[in-house]
Amino acid sequence: MQITTTHADGAVPSAANSETPRTAIATSPSWLNRFFQLQAHGTTVRTELIAGLTTFLTMAYIIFVNPSILGDAGMPKGAVFVATCLIAALGTAIMGLYANYPIAMAPGMGLNAYFAYVVVLGMGYTWQVALGAVFISGCLFLATTLFGLRKTIIRGIPQSLRIGITVGIGMFLAIIALKSAGIVGPSKATYVTLGDLHQPSVVLAIIGFFAVVVLDRLKVRGALLAGILLVTVLSFFFAGNQFSGIFSAPPSIEPTFLQLDLKGALAAGVFNVILVFFLVELFDATGTLMAVAKRAGLLSEAGMGRMNKALLADSGAIFAGSLLGTSSTTAYLESASGVQAGGRTGLTAVTVAVLFLACLFISPLAGAVPAYATAPALFFVACLMLRELTELNWDETTEVIPATVTALAMPLTYSIANGLAFGFITYAVLKLFTGRWREAHPMVWIIGGIFLFKFIYVAH
Template sequence: MSLETFFKLRESGTDVRTELVAGLTTFLTMAYIVFVNPTILGDAGMPKEAVFVATCLAAALGTAIMALYANYPIGMAPGMGLNAYFAYAVVLGMHVPWQSALGAVFISGCLFVLVSVLGLREMIVNGIPRSLRTAITVGIGLFLALIALKSAGLVVASPATMVTAGDLHQPTVLMAVFGFLLIVTLDRLRVKGAILIGIIVVTVLSFFFGGNTFKGIVSAPPSLAPTFLQLNVQGGLSMGFLNVVLVFFLVELFDATGTLMGVANRAGLLVEGKMARLNKALLADSVAIVAGSALGTSSTTAYIESAAGVQAGGRTGLTALTIAVLFLACLLIAPLAGVVPGYATAPALLFVACLMLKELGEIEWADTTESVPAAICALVIPFTYSIAEGIAFGFITYAILKLTTGQARKVKPIVWVIAAVFVFRFAWLH
């Protein structure tokens, strides 16, 4: 069977060359994750070289499933925000072994599979107010921004004010600032792979001004053994379903659904506002989460950067298959990934965070029963260093304000259930 026939290229108004170019375009916009993810999970004590391999394999596997099963031009990789929550809130903040945190990711992935198979996703997502879905995205953006500013040295701890400005005379700080401005400039000029270029340029500068040591570019892939099948499912359950698993599940669900619908809409693949193969795409997403946890990385999700490939003409799974092959090729650049310093990936994190804040415009600010819970959710996430706390405060505030203003009937049952679950968590589990 030819590529033309398998991916229905002619029916989708595309051809092999267009799909290959679109795949390369998307890959360049999301390849930064192979440098950023090992840095973040490495902070949680995970072996960075093994995480690098797990990142490449999880991205390749998830994207290949999206290509061959769902036939959509959407790339997948470990998600930004969820990796930060995994490392800084769960492992470092709650003092949970990373093996148990991987177990929680595995359980959330299994729940996602179940919801996708049973077709419950639409009911859950439609039941969550748009203001809260938006607030979670904005809150994660602020969370990433705080982590990025800390990694860059622009924000440091202060006993008097909790946080304060860092030493702007340090070469590492100046390189991070330069990297961020470079990324924004290149993105504005529509240079493909702007984030990736920014990371590489700062890494090169680190050899001259940061005391970094060059170790080569190409080598055989490191061993995956330190993270492969190291997840502790029992440990994941012992942390408490409400503390970690529910948060992973909710964010994965909103993130994946929103991204899939957004990219499909830009590609003109929606029919009467619906994706014909949405459940297949979600199932591909959820299977990738389960597989990624087994390989040794945080939750895998669909990437909004896939819109770049769609803009270049990508319409079918051949675009995604191209991305998958390129992620496999990344396994050979482990030495380069190993020398990328934290202040080189910080500008990428900050840029992604800035892009996530544009969702603020989606909130209905005139209705305070919608905007205040959204604001609470978005603010509590970075200030408590926890996505879980932000979601909890957001849902509880939303339910209470709708109740006290006589709008209880407008609230979908799923909101009451989630709010009650978080109230139970605060009242009895702490």
């Protein structure tokens, strides 16, 4: 799940309570007003454009981070950069034009790390096979949305396990970030140990992290992006990085376009990979859509038709992204910053989409961003994801233990899949042997049984 870098503690007024002057609304171009229903939502073109810029600044870091992470899996960074910009623009535009929601989309953090560091580097699959797994999970995701199964599955997963998954992915991102920064390194005696803090890259990563936290606390829009750019600039002076310019024609997307390997992804060994992609996409995207829509005052009964369109929009973006050549696309919680700035309609999303398209022409700058420059942003996101632990009922061990097992197993086994598996199995076992099996939704037994079968099968 993505974490917004602009913390809006105050409630956001709904469209009905907006204080936008009627004269300002009247100045909006009539066709924009009709298409996006600006007046009905108490907003203006200017407000929507500002909201779109705000959202973009809080999530633009993904154009630097995603190529860096997927590049570690052997994918061509230039092509991934183009795919990232294109799918962010396409998915967000569909969200705005079809669902009329002020929600932006882009390749998801956590899922890209699972794609690169677990599926490809850890399990040994090619990135083409991993893209095939993303495509299949996207098709399943779309099917569950079309047939109304998405809500049923979501309701069947205990809240404690959802929290455990979010926290576990956060801890997994933390390990990756610290490793990329050089702050932790391998050790034969203790598995991990402190890295060399005298290296310029390590010092710059630490400076970048503190910069991100301070800027975020001061409510600076785009704190993550600012931190990445700061470390990148300093790297040219203190870490031997080479500057190749800022603007150029976009790189070719051909190295990743339609390169997915469906035949390899349909092999039996990739089933659990597809399941993990599907489940994380399910929780991440649905939770984000509901949270941002609620904050914008768009979850009334009259607005549920738009929510269904939004669910379809984010489902379709997943397999579209796999065709272009990137990991799973999801709705971004950073969209809440645009809502806080007054965004209420799809014009906010369309603004974000146009800005992502404009980013296609800054590929030299994206290619110059080192891994230790994106590490502070990753670590900051990881820290914020741990706050979900406060939502657990610590007096109920049959809920807390499965959640913590899920969270701890992900970083310690270096696998989101293992964390999910241990969490579901632990939840089912504890509910069964404490006589509380009726509290577990049938979906828990189904998913837990699938994971248990997988472990038994692999053991033999």
